[in-house]
Amino acid sequence: MIRYYQELVLYLSRTLGDRQAAADVTQETFLRLLDRKTGERIEQPRAFLYRTATNLSIDLHRRTRVRRAEELETLDREGVLDERCPQEEASRQQQLRLLQRALDELSEPCRQAFLLRKVEDCSHLEIAERMGISRDMVEKHIVNAMKHCRVRLKAWGGPG
Known part of the structure; x- marks a missing residue:
């Protein structure tokens, strides 16, 4: 076989x-x-x-x-931070602190995949290669991170 x-x-x-x-x-x-x-x-x-x-x-x-x-593009468009409103710097700083707090709660692979995608703008294939995991696992990590951040921000009174 x-x-x-x-x-x-x-x-x-x-x-x-x-x-x-x-x-x-x-x-x-x-x-x-x-x-x-x-x-x-x-x-x-x-x-x-x-x-x-x-x-x-x-x-x-x-x-x-x-x-x-729940396409990743939709999640990307929703965004966690709204950078279109520069006059709300204090609110954005608060959001950033809440986001960091939510990210700190994630497992290391989940946080790493999320940051590689959102901060370094890596493709799923690039992330998979860098982390030594499958593209499906990369997608799972990113979706889980997005959902976690959304839930936590909403629970903490930020935009979810």
């Missing part, structure tokens, strides 16, 4: 358009194979692997689509 690993990664890379996601789905495919409860012999192992991988990639696509229901 292992001989199909590279073949499956290449197939999924073309299908998903993301080699890291393809490697993740391939790994999950093999984990599913190992976790099978029945001891039945698989008559067509290659077909079994491809069917499992295809199903997992469909699941990934669905999860990504659901996650994108």
Whole structure:
């Protein structure tokens, strides 16, 4: 079965358009194979692997689509700080202090992904490479950080 690993990664890379996601789905495919409860012999192992991988990639696509229901672009537009109102410097300073407090509550990887995106304007791929994680994990960290900051700012009386 292992001989199909590279073949499956290449197939999924073309299908998903993301080699890291393809490697993740391939790994999950093999984990599913190992976790099978029945001891039945698989008559067509290659077909079994491809069917499992295809199903997992469909699941990934669905999860990504659901996650994108609250698109990152929308979150970006909402912004945490409103820089269009320079006359409200005191209010912005307060917001900045609250934001820093909210960021301090995040895990290090979550905070790092958020700051790389929002402060250094890195792409998700650049962040994934710098942090050694998948692009999906980068997106999860950024979305979680945005949601956390929004909730905390709202709870503390700032704009959420």
